[in-house]
Amino acid sequence: MAYNLLIIVSGGVKILLFKKSLFVILLLLLLLVAAIAPVCYANSAEPPSIVIIVPGVKKDLEISIGSGDIFSKASKTVKAFESYYVFYNRDLKADGDYTLKITTEGTTYEIEMNDKPLKNYNNIYTLNLKNKTLTRGKSTLRSILLVSFRLILTLFIEAGVFTLFKYKEKRSWIAFLIINLISQGVLNIWLNTASPLGSYLILLLIFGEIFVFIFEIFAFLLTVKESKAAITASYVIVANLFSLVAGGYIITYLPI
Template sequence: MNQARLIRVRGIFPYILFILLAMLVTTLTGLTSDVSFANSAEPPALIIVVPGATDDLTVYIEGTSGLLEGRKVHYFTETQFMFYKNEIPSTDTHKITFKSKDQQFELSIEEGMNRYRSVYTIDTYRQTIIKGTTTGREAILVGARVGLTLIIEGAIFWLFWFRKRRSWLMFLLINLFTQGILNLWLGLQPMAQTYLILGLVFAEVFVLISELILFNLLIKEHTVARRNIYVALANFASLVLGGYLIAWLPI
C-alpha cells in the first residue's frame, strides 16, 4: 500500500470508531429497561400475530377471571397480541374474539399452548387462523435482517479499502453463510424478545470466531491484522444492528 492510501485509510478509522461508539451507547441506553425486566423471568405466553392489523383492533380470550384483552405490540410489519399462560385456563381449546369498528368474529385455537411462546397467525380478511407464522412472513423478515447486515458490513468492508472482486465475492458468501445460520437460530428460539437480545450477544461470539477463520482462509487482500480488525468492527456493528432489529422487527 502506498503512503497516500495508508494516510487515507488511517484517517477513516476515527470516524468508524466514533459511529460504532455512538451506536453502542444508544443501544445500551435503549436496552437498559429491557434487561432490567429479565431479573424476573417473563412467563410463557400465547401470541396472536395479526398482519396489517388496524389501530382499533382488539383481541380477547376467555381468561381465568373473565374476558381478557391481549397486550398489543406494534411492529413495522404486523401487530401481536400477548396472553400470559397464568392468565388463561389450562385447556387445549381457547376461544379468541376479534373486534374492530368494521368487524367482529370469533375463532378457536385447538392445540392451546405447546411451546414457551405459542404463536398463531390470524388472517382477518378470511377470518382464519394457522399455527405458527407464514412462510412469506419469515422470508421477508430474514431478508430484511440479512440485507441490512450486508449493507452495514459491506460499507465497513469498503472503508477498509477492500477492492478486489474475489474479496467481495468471499465477503458475500461468508456473510450469507454466517447470517443464514444466525437467522435460523433466531427463528427456532421460543424465548422472549428480551432474552433473545442477550442470546444474540452469545451467538455473535460464534459468528465472530467463524468469520475470523473464514476471512483469513478465503481472503488474501491486505494484511491479517487489517482483516481481523475489520471482522471485529463489522461484527460489533452487526451486534448493535441486531439489537435494534429485535426491538423493531418481530422474530
C-alpha cells in the same frame, strides 16, 4: 545458511506474535460483550403463553380468549408494521377448549382453538383478518421477507466496512459474499425461530454474533490474502461490532 535460519526464526516469531494478538483480540471482544450485556434476573418477566401475530396495525382490533362466559383481553404490542396480541398463563382460566373472540370494525367473530396444551410458553399464531383464520406458527412468507431484509441490511453494512478497509480484488469480494451469506444467513434463520417478543432476544443475538465472529475471523484469514492478517482480523472485529449494533436496533424496533 545463518541468514536463512534468521528469516525462518523471524517468521516464526511473527506468526507466534500474531496468534497471541488474535487471542488477545478474542478475549477483549468477549469482555466487551460481557460488559454491554443487559443485566437479567431469573424469572423477572413471565414469558407469554400465546403470541398472536397480526400483520398491520389496527387501532380498533381487540382479541380476547376464554371459554363460556369467561374471557380475558389480550395485551397489545406494536412493532413497525406488525401487531402482537399476547396472553399469559393468568389469562388462561378455563379448563376446557379455548375460543378467540375478535372484534374489529364493528363486527365480532369467534375462532375455536383446538391446540393443546396452551399453558406452555411462547405458542405463536398468525391471524389473517381478511380470511378470518388462525394458523399456528409464523407465516413462511413473513419469515422469508424478514430474514432476507436483515441479511441484506447486514451485507450493506459490512460491505461498507469492507470498502473502508480498501479491499478491491474480485477474489476478496467473492469470499466476503460467500462467508457472510453463510454466517449471517445461519444467524438470522436461527433468530427467526425465537418468539418475536422473547425476553432474551438481545442475548441470543450477542451469543450468535460471537459464533459468527469466530467463524468469520478464521474464514477471512484463510481466504482473503489482499491485506495483512492483522488488518483482516481488524476488519472482522469492526464489521461484527457494527452488525451487533444494527441487530440490536432491529430487535428493539422491527419485527423478528
